[in-house]
Amino acid sequence: MTQVPTGPTSIAVLTSGGDAGGMNPAIRAVVRSAVHHGIDVYAVFEGYRGLIEGGDAIRRFDSSNVGGILQRGGTVIGTARSAEFRSRAGRRRAARNLLERGIDALVVIGGDGSLTGANLLREEWPDLLAELVDTDELHPEVAAAHPVLRLVGLVGSIDNDMFGTDMTIGADTALHRIVEALDAIDSTASSHQRSFVVEVMGRRCGYLALMASLASGANWVLIPERPPEYDDWAQLMCSVMRAGRENGRRRNLVLVAEGAQDHNGEPITVDDVKRILEQELGEDARVTILGHVQRGGAPSAFDRYLSTLLGHAAVEQLLAAGSDTSAQLVGIRGHQVVSSPLMDCVAQTHAAADRVKGQDLDGAMLLRGGSFRESFQILVTMQQAAPRPTAAGRKRFRLAVVHGGGPAPGMNTAVRAAVRLGLDRGYAVLAVRNGFRGLRDGDIREMDWMDVSGWVSSGGAELGTNRYVPAGDDVARIAEQVAAHRIDGLLMAGGWAGYAAAYALHSSGRLHRALDIPIVCLPMTINNDLPGTELTVGSDTALNSIIADVDKIKQSAVASRRCFVVEVMGHDCGYLALMSGLATGAERVYLPEEGITLDDLTLDVRALAEGFRSGKRLGLVIRSENADPVYSTGFIRALFEKEGGDLWDSREAILGHVQEGGDPSPFDRIQATRLTARCIDYLSEQLESGARASAMIGFQSGRLQFTDLTSYPKLIEADVQRPVEQRWMAQRPLARVMDVW
Template identity: 45%
Template sequence: MNAAVRAVVRMGLYVGAKVYFIHEGYQGMVDGGENIREATWESVSSMLQVGGTVIGSARCKDFRSHEGRLKAAHNLVKRGITNLCVIGGDGSLTGANLFREEWSGLLSELVQQGLIEADAVQKYSALHIVGMVGSIDNDFCGTDMTIGTDSALHRIIEVVDAIMTTAQSHQRTFVLEVMGRHCGYLALVSALACGADWVLIPEMPPEDGWEEKMCQKLSANRAGMKRLNIIIVAEGAIDRNNKPITTDYIKNLVVKNLGFDTRVTILGHVQRGGTPSAFDRILASRMGVEAVLALLETTANTPACVVSLCGNQSVRVPLMECVQTTQEVQKAMDQKRFEEAVKLRGRSFENNLRTYKLLAHRKPESELPVSNFNVAVLNVGAPAAGMNAAVRSAVRVGISEGHKMFAVSDGFEGFYKGQIKEIKWGDVGGWTGQGGSLLGTKRTLPAKHVDKIAEQMRKYNINALLVIGGFEALECLLQLCDARSTFEEFCIPMCMLPATISNNVPGTELSIGADTALNAIVETCDRIKQSASGTKRRVFIIETMGGYCGYLATVGGLAAGADAAYIYEEPFDIRDLQANVEHLTEKMKTSIQRGLVLRNENSNVNYTTDFIYQLYTEEGRGVFDCRKNVLGHMQQGGAPSPFDRNFGTKISAKAMQWLSQKLVESYRKGRVFANTEDTCCLLGMHARALVFQPVVELKDHTDFVHRIPKEQWWLKLRPLMKILAKYKTSYDVSDSGQVEHVIHSRPKDSDASVAM
């Protein structure tokens, strides 16, 4: 929430508005006085890394009464406030809408009571409202992600990862209760992200007789070499008769039926606290800026709207439509129309549920189809967090579809050396939470060894190929595509999943691993900023990875509140460096006496990190001193973030289903033969959809010398970073959201929210 508050304040000041804080939620609006204070640029400094909300929040009885809203209206009119930006859940937003509808009536009452002048009614005739949804439950229909959800997932996953090690040692079963009284999003996504054995959510109560099924599954897993079981329960979990399912009930069940050593952990309010994740900071900053733009554009007769996220795009949706859909979910659940409740929650939720069912429940051998196809999976390029989750998902979906799955170690180098072995369902257990690449990965390209690779393909009769990796993976697929004319072995369906921390693959806006790297950068920047605040008047120059791609520096800069970010895509010269030094010199005169500058490793051959450090040191002499930090390979490591685990899991499942379909389509006369461009694709995320694009078509969109796409969506986030760092710059509003309707706001067959 703080990132949103900061963005609204700074964007508001940037467009020349007067911005006020209302402390303690609606209570502060009703009480007035000191609770409503003017905000300044400095007053929102240093709050990006703080959890919760700095301006306080309170549940307010008074605002529910007519008298309370009358007082609130009086307090706003006294200060001439007619634009409200409300950050909260559906309750807060419904309240805001009612307040807006009553506004002119409230003003007339205030005139009658002689509390305001008659001309004030004309002057302040309309109240404009824009909402942003802040809720860890992600229970609001009309947006893919609410502010706070990703951070809550971070807390849950940190706990689950820690519990898994102790459960592993003691061969225990753990029952974890996570928040979500009416919405199972957190439970479902964390179950997906840690590969839980069983999950219970309010939207999809288990079939009658589930107890026995669950116990069978737990004991089957133990029999298959697994030393632990994890069961995740949403606090609002119910059975088919709307009776609550408690953690204790499950514990006693497991102990009674199976005799397993079982423990219960209730996560509670841990999930609401802690530092916000990089994703949440960027989401909230984008939403905050969008909210200010929406307020500037509202007229007396536009309906109140909510700024929200669809795929990777900001959109605006009518507030009441969202609230109604959200309430319909609850109605559907009360009336036991569970399938419908899941549908109303939106595509993202449905996809999560489908993927979870696909991966968690292993069908007995007798029920599996037999396809007689062999599919190989390999990693290429540098390791990225989330690769293992993608491999696990591919292997399990492949097995469910009846294929034989083969794992190739050490990329194409391992391929031509014959490091290929069959991989089974149980071999990938516990892989989601592991960082790096368990299969091993190399940057070797296949071109020089095509003949040997073809020989191995013949030997193992490989009928389809899934390559998970970064820019190299794209080059590999292009080379294999070229080799089709000489070697028939490569005339098979091939698919690549983008996995690289640099996020520099054309044809996709996001890559597996980038979110984890961003979190590593942001966490380090937070610590460094803290150190700089202590010493005062200090500027840090931080070098990030990314090759020639400035994604990590730019988006990391936005999430960490940097003053500048130097990247290759936006050329800079000595005048820009000088302007930045002057800007920091001005900043040191305020109460914020620290600076943070990010530089992408290849942003400029001559303006190296050392050069910039020395320049700043010389120019800032007497005003500030400098330190430099090269973040290096810590950006590549670490446990994958919840986002990367899920993104990897879901796109990999989708890719395997696509490969299965292509295998069936290209099977003729007893063999697979596929040599068209559309059988060698990259699966990437585009604005709102997951799209399969032939790699040959991506050639024109790629700068192969610098290994980056020719056009990159995140460049439009740069002005945003500059505005929030107090630079005068022009902000392009051309892609700010138009109001759309909830019901029809999703393209029919796209899958962008799969990513979310």
């Protein structure tokens, strides 16, 4: 009788292949999730080499072993190549070492090669055990107790080239490193009116080069999936560069993916591009190969969250598999965790690379996904030196862009995209200064292509913004200005007050004919508190700002046996508090959605005391600014200080408006551009068809969708500043598993 496999008795986690930012948070999540379920968990040091060596290379871990690793780059358990693992004898040793510890489940974090190797071990497992029994290296009862090896793969790769997940662990961190370097290069290039050619990683996938170009305002990009279509591509590239110079652009920036090729399949290198630019433009060009700096550094906020989410999901997948012992890849699509057959994902990944190699470029672009193709098309327009000529006789609609609410990183990026994408359609694009007050007062001017040069990377809001919401006579004055400036459509890129103002104008369309125009709201606020979307532009930058500050605070606290109470923004929404708590390893988060009670504080004090008595050196509590009207940050700090006695000191840190500042993160730049492009499409469809519908754009179930602006009042909670539905709250239990109680 065939034995039906039971659930895993012990789990091992290993990292393999190239390191990637976020591997350590994934390790931490696997360990703490297994401990939460009462399952023994082991860390395999030095990848497959450690699996073969056994001994101290396979160590039992508990929660304390993974404390303090969230913010560390690379992988604390190491990664190494192993030629021996490629042999059957090596894999047999690996199986024996695993079973010596009762391990029959693996979580492997690596690229397609690493995951393929793990699957081979899984497939051979029954035969390997039989061989070990035959050679008296394994007792038959042990083999019978562990008939299968369960396997879940997480993709740790900066290239973002794996099928089965929208984002791989490490890709966002790599984008941060690349964009930081490009921003620095931009200063030098502009100062000297110089051309720079920059090579980025990615093997045969152009994701990093494409998205970095979109986020940095690069003037040309060469990627494997979409090589130049003509033999004279060099002349075309140089003509665009030359036209940009003539229009006043001070720098030229060309990004080259390491697998870039021409339409004949011949490689295009940074040295090729440098030589062409110098010959055709007659100016100096400099080459920068970013190399392995793209892999290093502290993981970004997104990678910390993604890795934590996927590491936890990997353990849950192993526990829920039952009799299904097929290898699975756990990834993310939209904002939802998904599980897919591992080897199907590997096969699709290889298929995309093979299509690039075989010059089936349309097929390669198709496999890269819709957002990849969409981003490339947007970039083609944004990189032009000027808008394309407009067809004769086409109506020149007039679009206006306005901000509302508090400042959010990405506002300038959105205005730049709106101006250039609108002008390229042949429309006039008007910039409204000083928010809806400026619209009321007629502070409006028409924008040109080069007016927004350099805006892609700058923080703040060049047009200005405020929290003014028009009412009564002011709505009538706005209607007069809309009519006077012949505004046909309005793009509002902003936050809570901006949405309220846009709805006020939309609701007045019947009373004031000039306001019967299509209005579209683009969600931009650090608070992530708007209806019709799961995520707002600006929140990613704020999270990265918070974790950078909290990482420093943690270093200070460790040195002094101290508990810090850190207050973050968010108004009535606890998104920043919960996500920064997950990304920094905070021990407690206080949210407006839950409030704070005296019982909560009593339990928290007891937990802190128990921890510090047991030798802990750091306490970290994150409080959302409106978590409770009585139990303020200062109150909680004073309480902890009093109760800490000689065990620990307490300090408070109110991060304040630094969370709204800084240059936008790559994610916020990319999403601001993509969302703006969809908004311009929406307004264009309305105007070209003669319709007058208004809407809010947003991420829903991971996809960009429009929601009728008329439904705005039904989607927000009464008396508080947050939407009725907040899907991110589904991660509250995850925080508790990660010891964020």
